Amino acid sequence: MQYSIDNEKIIKMYEKMYLIRKYEERIYYLFLEGVMPGTIHQSHGQEACAVGMLYDLGKDDYMTSTHRPAGHCLAKGVPLESMMAEMFAKANGCCRGKGGAMHTGDMSVGAVPAIAIVGGGIPIAVGIGLSLKMRKTRNVVVCFFGDGASNEGAFHEGLNAAAIWNLPVIFACENNFYGASTHIKKVIKIENIADRAAAYGMPGEVVDGNDVLKVNEAAARAIERARRGEGPTLLELKTYRIGGHSRNDACGYRDKEEEKEWFAKDPIKRHREYILSNNILDENSLKKLEKEVEDRIERAVELAKASPDPKPEDALRHVYYEGGE
Amino acid sequence: MAKMTIAEALRQAIREEMRRDERVFCIGEDIDIEGGFGGAFTVTLGLAKEFGYDRIINTPISEIMIAGAAVGAAMTGMIPIADVQYGDFLFCMMDQLANQAAKMTYMSGGKVKVPMVMRAPVGATTRGAQHAQSLEGFFTHIPGLKVICPATAYDAKGLLKTAIRDENPVIVFEHKLLYGSKGTRAEKSALSPIGEVPDEEYLIPFGEAVVRREGSDVTIVANLLMMYRALEAAEILEKEGISVEVIDPRTLVPFDYDTVIKSIAKTSRLMIVEEDTKRNGWGAEVAAHIAEEAIYYLDAPIKRVAAYDVPIPFAPVMENFVIPSVDRIVEEVRNLMKS
Numbered sequence: 001m002q003y004s005i006d007n008e009k010i011i012k013m014y015e016k017m018y019l020i021r022k023y024e025e026r027i028y029y030l031f032l033e034g035v036m037p038g039t040i041h042q043s044h045g046q047e048a049c050a051v052g053m054l055y056d057l058g059k060d061d062y063m064t065s066t067h068r069p070a071g072h073c074l075a076k077g078v079p080l081e082s083m084m085a086e087m088f089a090k091a092n093g094c095c096r097g098k099g100g101a102m103h104t105g106d107m108s109v110g111a112v113p114a115i116a117i118v119g120g121g122i123p124i125a126v127g128i129g130l131s132l133k134m135r136k137t138r139n140v141v142v143c144f145f146g147d148g149a150s151n152e153g154a155f156h157e158g159l160n161a162a163a164i165w166n167l168p169v170i171f172a173c174e175n176n177f178y179g180a181s182t183h184i185k186k187v188i189k190i191e192n193i194a195d196r197a198a199a200y201g202m203p204g205e206v207v208d209g210n211d212v213l214k215v216n217e218a219a220a221r222a223i224e225r226a227r228r229g230e231g232p233t234l235l236e237l238k239t240y241r242i243g244g245h246s247r248n249d250a251c252g253y254r255d256k257e258e259e260k261e262w263f264a265k266d267p268i269k270r271h272r273e274y275i276l277s278n279n280i281l282d283e284n285s286l287k288k289l290e291k292e293v294e295d296r297i298e299r300a301v302e303l304a305k306a307s308p309d310p311k312p313e314d315a316l317r318h319v320y321y322e323g324g325e
Numbered sequence: 326m327a328k329m330t331i332a333e334a335l336r337q338a339i340r341e342e343m344r345r346d347e348r349v350f351c352i353g354e355d356i357d358i359e360g361g362f363g364g365a366f367t368v369t370l371g372l373a374k375e376f377g378y379d380r381i382i383n384t385p386i387s388e389i390m391i392a393g394a395a396v397g398a399a400m401t402g403m404i405p406i407a408d409v410q411y412g413d414f415l416f417c418m419m420d421q422l423a424n425q426a427a428k429m430t431y432m433s434g435g436k437v438k439v440p441m442v443m444r445a446p447v448g449a450t451t452r453g454a455q456h457a458q459s460l461e462g463f464f465t466h467i468p469g470l471k472v473i474c475p476a477t478a479y480d481a482k483g484l485l486k487t488a489i490r491d492e493n494p495v496i497v498f499e500h501k502l503l504y505g506s507k508g509t510r511a512e513k514s515a516l517s518p519i520g521e522v523p524d525e526e527y528l529i530p531f532g533e534a535v536v537r538r539e540g541s542d543v544t545i546v547a548n549l550l551m552m553y554r555a556l557e558a559a560e561i562l563e564k565e566g567i568s569v570e571v572i573d574p575r576t577l578v579p580f581d582y583d584t585v586i587k588s589i590a591k592t593s594r595l596m597i598v599e600e601d602t603k604r605n606g607w608g609a610e611v612a613a614h615i616a617e618e619a620i621y622y623l624d625a626p627i628k629r630v631a632a633y634d635v636p637i638p639f640a641p642v643m644e645n646f647v648i649p650s651v652d653r654i655v656e657e658v659r660n661l662m663k664s
Contacts (some may be wrong), residue, residue: 063399096434103432112400113433117424123393124400124425131398134350134379154420157390165383318435319468321492325435 003217007280010288013055014211014271017047019293020071021268023080024243026297027070027087031247035305038090038100039240043071045210045242048267049174050075052215053142053237056223062110062141064121064126069104069114077109080283082301085309090307098318099312118179119145119152122171126158129167129232140168140226148179150193163200168226170219171234174209180245181253194236202232209237211268213274240265326521334478335368335444336524338485339406341526343376346404349489350380352601353408353444357381366446366499374552386423388414392421392443396494399441402428404489410500410528411456412445415464426494427550428470438492442485447502448550448600449637449648450512457637457644459601465498465577465610471531472578474498474548478520480575483529490528500532504527516553532579536588540570543658544588544610546579548574548600551649555598558654567662577607585611593624594661598649603631625664 024044030036043050050071054063057076065072073083078094083104086093093099094106094142095113105113108308112128115121124141132139149155150173162169173193177184190196197204203225207218222233240262244251275281281289329337343349347580356369357378363370368458373381377431384391395405409415415422417610422443429439449457464472475481480501488495505517540560540656547555552573559569570588574580589595595615597608612627638644 064397093434093435098434099432107431107433107437108393113429113437115425117420118391120420120425123390126390126399127394127397127399127405128401129397130382130394131401131403134398134403139418154389155391156432157385158393160385160389161394184602270326318431318433320436320442320471321438322436324461 002221003211005216009055011273013051013216015289015293016051016055016075017212017268017271018290019080019297020044020047020050020074022294022297023074024070026301028243030301033126034237036087039247040101041068041246041301042241042243045266046176046239047071048215048271049172049209049237052212053144053170053172055216056220057110057140059109059137060137062112063142064112064125064128064141065105065114065147066118066121066144066146067101067102067114067116073104073106073111076111078104078106080109080296081300081303082106084304085307088304088307089309090304091310092307092312096314106134114321119149119154121145122149122154122158125169126162126167129162129169130165132168133165136139136229140223142170142172144172144174144211146179147173147175147184147188147193149173150196159197159200159202159232162183162232165201166229166230166231169231169232170222170226173234173236175236175238176241178241178245178254179232181196183253189201192236194234202234204234204236205237206236206282209239210265210270212267212271235322326523328519329478329522330517330519331475331499332366332368332483332504333477334482334520335485335499336370336372337522338482338489340375342489342649343372343380346363349401349404349406350382350404351408352382352384352394354384354386354391354410354618355381356408358383362510363439364408365510366501366504367508367510368444368504369408371625373544374413379555388417389421392418393425395443396421396426396429397442399439399494400507402436404440406442406489408446409443409445412460413449413455415460416447422470422494422496423467430493431469431616439494440492441494442488442497443494444497444499446501446504448502449644450501450642451639451641453639454636456506458468459549459578459599459632461498461577462533462601462606465607469494469578470578471495471499472492473531473576474574475575476500476503476520476549478522478551478621480529482522483527484531484575487528487531498549502550529575531576532581534572534574534581534584536570536584537573538569538571540592542592543594543596543605543661544570544572544585544592545596545598545654546572546574546585549600551598551600554651555653556647557651558658561651562658567658569658582614582618585615586622589619591617593622595623596628596630596658596661598630598654600632602634603629603638604634606631625661628661630654
């Protein structure tokens with residue numbers, strides 16, 4: 001399959017990445033201000049993975065995410081406003097205030113409520129793939145997880161099953177080199193997680209996870225293969241967190257040289273330079289686009305702040321399904 | 326009316342529901358391999374002949390995946406009936422059951438449904454500590470799950486059909502000595518009750534206990550195999566002039582307290598018999614609930630008869646000692662009548 005991409009898509013992908021970056025930055029400051037309950041696990045630095053993997057999916061394609069779900073959810077099309085309201089624990093949040101940062105999602109756009117147990121989403125994605133195949137759709141599911149999850153038993157069981165049944169699952173391993181504070185070298189003997197794919201009889205590929213075009217190209221191949229009914233693919237997207245594992249993490253365990261090297265490969269900076277150097281948009285137009293994104297986020301913050309809290313006794317509802325209401 | 330075993334009744338329930346609704350499918354280890362056993366206790370034997378291997382899915386030995394696949398399929402328009410060979414293996418899939426299946430509806434603010442069934446055989450059958458546990462209590466503790474435990478062929482069919490049509494995850498506990506599995510999968514010392522099952526379609530709602538035997542002196546609440554032992558004990562005690570009422574709760578979540586309270590209003594004495602170990606079991610919850618809500622009906626302390634708090638031993642003499650026997654139930658009722 002020949003991979004091609006038009007300028008409109010290149011710009012839209014930048015806009016989505018920029019939205020994720022600014023969303024995460026805004027959340028960080030709101031969190032520091034103390035106006036937001038809970039904890040945060042942020043995805044800035046990894047925007048190219050989310051956008052590159054999910055850009056070409058439709059609403060009927062699914063995505064499973066992790067404890068670090070904001071980028072995935074925005075890229076899959078969960079409305080910004082409902083995500084922000086959920087962060088503020090409001091009644092009109094995407095999970096009605098019952099999910100929070102780590103369970104963000106919206107099934108109406110194919111974003112499974114995020115699964116915050118490491119590796120827990122992998123078998124679920126297999127089940128979704130099974131369902132898509134049994135119902136004879138051409139849809140696919142992208143299953144995000146981190147380098148750490150590839151050491152879970154769920155990874156082994158899930159990838160093996162997806163492979164033997166040729167399920168339409170794309171396993172997207174965002175390798176950001178750290179499981180919380182533990183460097184991957186301490187917990188994985190081999191260089192590339194993608195090499196594990198061979199053990200299951202599926203293709204595995206290492207991808208520059210900070211280059212949205214490279215990610216999108218690899219995703220397109222894997223998605224097409226899945227839609228053809230040829231089965232799953234494991235993509236290892238090498239990337240890096242800009243922030244820490246969670247709130248108040250100064251990353252004392254990271255080498256400063258390593259950080260410098262990766263920050264220079266910032267996916268947004270790179271894609272922005274690509275747009276400018278290829279004369280796809282000029283500086284002024286980019287600034288205008290960026291300003292619009294920032295304004296959207298500010299409006300979402302104001303809307304969330306003004307939204308009603310859930311009633312305390314609403315905690316007793318939805319233990320069992322009540323018809324979706 | 327047809328007479329059948331519990332294994333046959335469960336199979337018939339699955340067959341009818343799979344015919345009725347093409348979203349229903351079975352997934353588990355060895356559930357119907359040609360020349361195999363049809364699941365550890367023959368429940369799914371022969372179903373692939375009618376429905377094919379696309380809907381009767383034999384899996385690798387991967388319990389996490391089986392449970393997770395059921396969750397994912399249930400969330401996206403299918404109705405999986407997952408199968409585990411021995412209830413003990415549910416512990417291998419606890420994240421998927423306790424963190425995923427049970428919480429997905431809630432975490433989504435009620436927007437997502439997980440209509441899945443997880444079937445699991447329980448009960449001690451001289452297989453040692455890892456193929457013996459009665460796990461109902463663990464699962465009754467998890468909000469978001471429903472827990473049922475049919476003990477007759479009639480209930481097995483009617484309750485499983487209800488479970489398949491429920492929009493929530495339902496854990497079905499079945500007893501190895503009650504299945505009536507045949508051939509190489511027959512159990513030594515099995516009770517294998519044969520029951521009458523109507524020819525026409527029926528469903529049994531959750532949360533409705535059944536009075537298996539009426540009595541006036543003491544109420545025994547007992548499920549699965551223990552229900553049969555309580556009935557046997559009641560026969561013996563009747564000859565001594567003690568009239569025992571036996572209630573089979575049939576479903577533990579939801580639990581029918583009304584039937585129990587109505588009974589103790591008459592008998593003034595309550596015993597709970599369960600095969601699970603005693604500490605923090607479902608019996609403890611029933612006892613606590615009755616103590617909170619209806620203690621004024623009672624003339625004596627509530628008595629729990631359960632397995633001793635040890636892993637289930639292999640030696641039959643030890644296993645029989647640990648699990649409540651008919652004799653132990655009889656003895657404890659006599660004691661209860663004295664207090």
